Amino acid sequence: MKNNDASTGKARVLVVDDDRDIVNAICINLEKEGYVPLRAYDGPEALDIIQTQNVHLIILDVMMPKLDGLSAMLKIREDRNIPIIILSAKSEDSDKVLGLSMGADDYVTKPFNSMELMARVKSQLRRYMTLGDVHERNSSRFLQTGGLCFDVENRTLTVDGELVKLTATETKIVELLMRSPGRIFPAEEIYERVWEQPAYRVENTVMVHIRRIREKIEINPKEPKYLKVVWGIGYKIEKI
Amino acid sequence: MDTKSKRSEQEVVTDPANSLGFEGNENETGVSGPVAKADSKDEAGTKGVPTAAHSGKAKRTHPFRTWICFVLGISIIGTCIVGALVGLSLANWNWEELKSVFLDYKHTIPFKQQTTVYFYALLSLVDVSDHNNLTEASEVAEVLDYRLVREGENLKYYAVNLDSGIVATNIEEDLCEDLAKAVTEAHSGEIMLPLPDGYGYYWYFDGSRTHVIENDKHLDVDRLDSAYHNLLVDVPQYLGGKEKAQSIRAVLAVSDVLIPNPYGESAYYRNQQVFRVIGWAYLVTLCIGVFMLGYSILKYDEKKEFEASLASWLGGFWLEVKIGITILLFVGVLGFAGAILLGTSGPTGVLGVVVSVLCVYAALWWVYVIILDISYNGKQVFANNCIAHFSEWMTLYESKYPWEKLMLKRVYRLIGAEICLAIIAVLSVIILIVAGHGAFGFSVAAICVVLAFYLIYRYVQSFATTVSEMGLLMDQIERMKNGDLDTKLSVNSDSVIYDAVQNLNDLQEGMNLAVSEKLKSERLKIDLITNMSHDLKTPLTSIASYVDLLAKEDLPAHVKDYVSILSQKTERLKNLIQDLFDLSKATSNNLALDIKEIDLCRLIEQTLADMEELIQDSGIPFKVDLPDEPVLMKNDGAKLSRVFQNLLSNAVKYSLPGTRVFVNLQVVDNEAVVTIKNTANYEMNFEEEDILERFARGDASRTTEGSGLGLSIAKSYTEACGGKFAIRIDGDQFTAEVRLPMA
Numbered sequence: 001m002k003n004n005d006a007s008t009g010k011a012r013v014l015v016v017d018d019d020r021d022i023v024n025a026i027c028i029n030l031e032k033e034g035y036v037p038l039r040a041y042d043g044p045e046a047l048d049i050i051q052t053q054n055v056h057l058i059i060l061d062v063m064m065p066k067l068d069g070l071s072a073m074l075k076i077r078e079d080r081n082i083p084i085i086i087l088s089a090k091s092e093d094s095d096k097v098l099g100l101s102m103g104a105d106d107y108v109t110k111p112f113n114s115m116e117l118m119a120r121v122k123s124q125l126r127r128y129m130t131l132g133d134v135h136e137r138n139s140s141r142f143l144q145t146g147g148l149c150f151d152v153e154n155r156t157l158t159v160d161g162e163l164v165k166l167t168a169t170e171t172k173i174v175e176l177l178m179r180s181p182g183r184i185f186p187a188e189e190i191y192e193r194v195w196e197q198p199a200y201r202v203e204n205t206v207m208v209h210i211r212r213i214r215e216k217i218e219i220n221p222k223e224p225k226y227l228k229v230v231w232g233i234g235y236k237i238e239k240i
Numbered sequence: 241m242d243t244k245s246k247r248s249e250q251e252v253v254t255d256p257a258n259s260l261g262f263e264g265n266e267n268e269t270g271v272s273g274p275v276a277k278a279d280s281k282d283e284a285g286t287k288g289v290p291t292a293a294h295s296g297k298a299k300r301t302h303p304f305r306t307w308i309c310f311v312l313g314i315s316i317i318g319t320c321i322v323g324a325l326v327g328l329s330l331a332n333w334n335w336e337e338l339k340s341v342f343l344d345y346k347h348t349i350p351f352k353q354q355t356t357v358y359f360y361a362l363l364s365l366v367d368v369s370d371h372n373n374l375t376e377a378s379e380v381a382e383v384l385d386y387r388l389v390r391e392g393e394n395l396k397y398y399a400v401n402l403d404s405g406i407v408a409t410n411i412e413e414d415l416c417e418d419l420a421k422a423v424t425e426a427h428s429g430e431i432m433l434p435l436p437d438g439y440g441y442y443w444y445f446d447g448s449r450t451h452v453i454e455n456d457k458h459l460d461v462d463r464l465d466s467a468y469h470n471l472l473v474d475v476p477q478y479l480g481g482k483e484k485a486q487s488i489r490a491v492l493a494v495s496d497v498l499i500p501n502p503y504g505e506s507a508y509y510r511n512q513q514v515f516r517v518i519g520w521a522y523l524v525t526l527c528i529g530v531f532m533l534g535y536s537i538l539k540y541d542e543k544k545e546f547e548a549s550l551a552s553w554l555g556g557f558w559l560e561v562k563i564g565i566t567i568l569l570f571v572g573v574l575g576f577a578g579a580i581l582l583g584t585s586g587p588t589g590v591l592g593v594v595v596s597v598l599c600v601y602a603a604l605w606w607v608y609v610i611i612l613d614i615s616y617n618g619k620q621v622f623a624n625n626c627i628a629h630f631s632e633w634m635t636l637y638e639s640k641y642p643w644e645k646l647m648l649k650r651v652y653r654l655i656g657a658e659i660c661l662a663i664i665a666v667l668s669v670i671i672l673i674v675a676g677h678g679a680f681g682f683s684v685a686a687i688c689v690v691l692a693f694y695l696i697y698r699y700v701q702s703f704a705t706t707v708s709e710m711g712l713l714m715d716q717i718e719r720m721k722n723g724d725l726d727t728k729l730s731v732n733s734d735s736v737i738y739d740a741v742q743n744l745n746d747l748q749e750g751m752n753l754a755v756s757e758k759l760k761s762e763r764l765k766i767d768l769i770t771n772m773s774h775d776l777k778t779p780l781t782s783i784a785s786y787v788d789l790l791a792k793e794d795l796p797a798h799v800k801d802y803v804s805i806l807s808q809k810t811e812r813l814k815n816l817i818q819d820l821f822d823l824s825k826a827t828s829n830n831l832a833l834d835i836k837e838i839d840l841c842r843l844i845e846q847t848l849a850d851m852e853e854l855i856q857d858s859g860i861p862f863k864v865d866l867p868d869e870p871v872l873m874k875n876d877g878a879k880l881s882r883v884f885q886n887l888l889s890n891a892v893k894y895s896l897p898g899t900r901v902f903v904n905l906q907v908v909d910n911e912a913v914v915t916i917k918n919t920a921n922y923e924m925n926f927e928e929e930d931i932l933e934r935f936a937r938g939d940a941s942r943t944t945e946g947s948g949l950g951l952s953i954a955k956s957y958t959e960a961c962g963g964k965f966a967i968r969i970d971g972d973q974f975t976a977e978v979r980l981p982m983a
Contacts (some may be wrong), residue, residue: 019778030794063774089777091818093878111781111814114788122511188841203842207849223796229846231877232838 011125012054014038016046016069017061017087026059029114031120033142044069047075055082055127059117062088063101070102077103083124087112100240105147105156106225120220122177127160146240148217148226150178159217169194170213174237182239184230210235248952302539303546303552310536312544312890315601316529320522345512346441346494354507358395359443359450359492360478361387365408366401366488367479392501394508396439398423399490411436416564423489432456435493442493447486450475551616554609559625562610569603635734647706654699661688661695709737717742725752762828769824784810819949824958833876833961840871840880840912840980844905847884851892858892860918864903871912873982879957880980886950887916887976896921907982914978924974928967942978951976 013035015026020041027037038055040046042064047053062069073084086104088095096107106120127147143150144207147160157164157174166174172194177185187206189201210229214221226238313781328335345351360385385408388395398409409416418434423444427564433453435442440455450472452459461468479485498508536543554562612928614621638646665688681689709731716729725748731741787806795803825831844866855862899919906913924931932955951967954976958965963980 005879019782021782022778022785025789028789029785056398091821094830110777111784111810114785118818187845201845203845204849204852207846208852211850229850229881230836231846231881232840232843232875233836233877234842 007216010034010036010054011129012036012038013066013121013125014040014046014049014055014058016043016072017208018042018064018065019061021101022061025114026117028119033118033122035121043069043072050076050082051079056128058082058084059121060084060086060104062090063087073103083128085117085120085124109223113220116220123160123162123219126162143175143181145178145181145237146226148178148237150175150218155218164216166213166216170209170216173209174213177235177237181237184232184234184236190235206235256273260481280659284972287859293946300544301542303542303549306536306539306542307546307550309532311605312376312532313529313533313536315605316525317533318601319597320526320529322521322639331381343752345498345508345515348515350511350515351473351508352468355443355492355494358388358391358397359490361385362397362399362490362492363445363475363479363488366399366404366490366546367484371863386504390501390504391508392499392503394498394501394506395494396436396442396493396495397491399488400424403487403489419491423491433491435491438494438496442491443477444489444492445485445488447488448476448482450963470499532947547612549610550609550614554613555617555620557624558629559622562613562621566610567604569599569606573599617698619956637968638736643736643740650699650702654695657695661692664688665692706736709735709741713737713741714928716741720744720748720751720821725755729906744802762830765828766825766830769828773817773821777814780810780813780817784814816949818951823949823953823956826953826960831879831957831960831962835874835876837872837983838875838877838880840875840914841866841876841905842870842912843881844884844903847881847888848903850881851888854892858891859897860895860905861900863900866903866905871907871982873912873980875961875980880962883954883957883978884914885918885959886954887978890950890976891916891918891974894918894922894974895921912982914980915975917973920972921973924972925979926969928969931967931969 007152008192013030015023015030015037017023017026018041023041026040028174030037038049038053040049043066045057047067050058060069060073064072065151067075068200069088073086076084079182083105084103085106085108086099087108089101089109089110091109096109099107105124108117108120124147141151142154143152149158149161150156151158152175155171157166157171176190176193176211177183190198190206191197191202209228210227211221214224214227217226218224226240228236228238230236364384365388388397388410396411398407398411398416400407400420400423402424406422411419415434415436422433433442433444442453444451450461452461452468452472459468461472463469476482476485479488488832494508498506498512500506500509510807549717617624630834635759638649641649665685668684668688672685712731713727716727719727728745728748729740783806787803787810790803791800791807844864848862848864870899888901888903893899895918900919902915904913904915904917932951955965958978958980961980963978966979968977
C-alpha cells in the first residue's frame, strides 16, 4: 500500500545527528543513492518530523543533546515500526546488543564506511518495503531471525528479502544453526551433523564454511550481525 | 523591666526545679521567657558556678551572705533553744519560773535566794543572845545591818527579840508602833500586818514558822516546787532551836518597785537589771537568728547556688583531707569541748564555754558541708583520693618515656620493690629473734610477703594486658595488609600502646583516603577515555565520510592517489583510536569480562582458522602443537582470542621469510601455557620490558600499518583475564608466553 516506488529510490530517510557535517555527508550519499533525505539535529526535532511526515527509515545517532538516541528510539517504537539504524561511537559488543534489543534494526559504529551504511539502508528498506512488518510473519515454514529468513520447504535463504545463493553444505549449516538461533554449536557437532562423518580436527574446515556464509549474508563480514564465532566454544546464529 | 523582674522572682519561688537559682542572672541579661530560662539553666548545668562578671551587674546576688545567714540563723536559734533548755533545767523545769525571769524578777529563784540572805541577816540582828559582849554584838549587828541598809528604800524590816527586847527596824516610828503591836500580838493563822504602802510583798517569822505574803495573800511555802521550802525550812534551827526561836519576830518587806539606792549598791536592783538585759539580749538574739534564717529561706536559690559552688570547690580536695579534718574536729569536740562541758578540765569561764560551743558548731556544720559535698559530687568524693592522684601522676610520668624504656622501668621497679620488701621481712624476723617482739615481727614479715605477691600479681596482670593488646595490634596490621581498611582497633586510653594504636588508625585512615582517591581517579579516567573516544570519533566520522565522497568524485588521477592515501590514514587512525580505547580500559581495570567455560585448545584453533587467509598469504609456515584433550577454563573467550590474534598477527608481520612460527599449548601445574615463537626479520636491539611500553614497536621505522599497541593490549588483556604475560628475546628468537589459570 505504501509507495512501491520507495524501494526504487523515493524512500524518505530521516538522518538524526547533532553533528551537521555528518548529517550532510550521509544525506549526500543518500541522495546519490536516490533517496529523499530528511534532516534533524536532536531527538525532539526528529520526533516532530516523524509525527508530521512520512518517513521510511531513520538513521539515529545515540549521543545527542536534549533527548538521546536510545530514548528517542523507545518513543518512536511506541507506535511505529519504521526501520531504525543506530549510529554510535560506542563499539563495545554490549552496546550493540543493548541497541538491538531496544528495538533497533541495525547498529553501525562510528567512524563508519559510507558504502556499508548505504548497503545497510538499502537492505533495511528492502525488507521493510517488500515484506512489511517482519515480526508479524511467523509460520512453521519459515525459520527466521532478524532479517534472515530460511524457507524450509524450498531450502532457500533470504537476507532482508533478498535471496542468497548457498552451496548444499552451506545450506545445511545455515539450517542447522537457524533451527535453534542463539544456541552455540561446537565445530565437531556441526561437522558430524552436516557432513555426517566422525569429526577430528575439523575447526579449520568448519571455519572456512562459516566465513564463506558470512561473506554472503553479512554486510560487514568483519563485524557480523548474525553468524558469530563464540571463542573457545563454537558458532551460533544470533537470535534477534 | 520592673514587671519582668517581679515575674521572674515569682518563678523562683514557685519553681523548685530551678534548684541552682540563676534567675538573678536572667534578669541581668535582660531576657526572659521560657527559652532564655532554659539557656540560663543550661549554663548553670555546665558551669556550676556563676562568673563574677555576671553577678557584678544590675541586681547583685550575694550567695555567700545568704549562706552565712543560713548558717548563723540556724546556729543562733539552736543556741537559744539549748539555752532555754538549760534555763529550764536550772528552774526545775518550771516554766512559770523561767517566764518570771523576763516578766517579774520577784518570782525568780535568785530573788528568793537574795531575800533569804537578807532575812537571815535580819534574824541575826535580833538574835545576839549568844554574844556575851554587847559591843561585839553591836558590831556584828552593824555588819549585818549594812547588808540590809545598802538596799535602801527597797527593803523595810522590823525584827524583835521578845526576851532581850532588841529591836531592829528601818520603819518610821509612827508606823512602827502599829507593826510592833501586830507582830507581838499575833500568834498563828492568817495574819495581816500593817506595812507602809508600796510594800505588798513581805516575809514574816512568827516565832515558829515563816510566812510569805504577797498582796495580802499567803503563799504556800511548803510546796516542794515553790522554792521557798528549801530556803525557809531551817530558820528555827538557825536561831538555835525552837525554844529560842519562840521569842523572835521578824518582818522583811520588799518594795513593789525596785529602785537604785544612791547610798549603796542594791543587789535587788542590780540583779533585776541583769536579768532584764539577759532577757532582752536573748530575745534580740533569737529575733536576729530567726530573721537570718528567714532571709536565707527567702533567698533559697542563692543559698543553693553558694552550696553548689562550695561543693564544687570542696570536690577539688582529696578524700584524705576531708577525713583528716573530720577526725580533728571530732577529737576536738570530744576531747576539748566535751571536757569543758563535763567540767573536768580545760579553760573555764565564759571564754571556755564560747570556745567549746564554737567547737560543737564547727563540727556540726562540717558534717552538713560533707553531706552537701556527697550529695553534689556523689561517688567523685570517694574517687578523688591520693591513690587515684598518685596513679594519675604515675601515668603522666610514664607517658614521658618511650615505650621500650617504660616497659623496662616497670621491670626494674618491680625488682626494686621486691628486694625492699625482702629486706624488711628479713630485718623484722631478725628483730623478732633478738628483741623477742614475736607477734609484731611476724606480722610485718607476713604483710611484706603478701605485698610482694600482690605486686607480682599486678605486674603479671598488666604484662598480660599489654601482650594481648600487642596481639590485637599485630592482628590489625595483618588485617590491614590483607586490605581491610574499615575495621578500627580500639584500646583503653591508659594502655601503654594507645599511641601506637592511634597512629595505626591514622595510617589506616590515610590509606583509606588514598584508596578512595585512587578509585575516584580511576573512575575519572574511564570517563575521560569514553568521552575522548567519542570526541575523537566524531570528527573522524566526518573526515571518513567526506573522504569517501571525494573518492566518488571524478578527479584527476593524482588527486585520486591523494584521496586514497587519506582514506588509508583515516582507516589507520580509526584502528589506533579503537586500540587506545581498549588498552586504556584494560589497564585501568575497567574491562567488563564475559566469563564462560571455554576450551582454550578450540579457541586457538578458531583463531588460527579465522586468520587462515592472512597466514597463507604471508607464506610463513605455522607449526601448531595442541593437546588432544580439551583445555577447559572459565574465562572470557573474546578477550583471549584478541590476545592470540594480536600475537599471531605480530608473528606473521615480523617473521623472517623462510622461518617457521611455533604455536604451542601445554598444561603445566594446572596452568595452561601458550607459547608463540618466531624468528624476527630484524635485529631486536631492545629489552623485553621496552617492547611492552605503549606505542613501542619492534620495528623502529614505524612505517607499517598497525597501532603499535598490539603487544600492550595482549599483555593487559591477559592480565585482566587473570593470566600472566611474558616476552623473551634470545638473539633473533622472539617468544611470547601466555599463562592462564585453569578452572
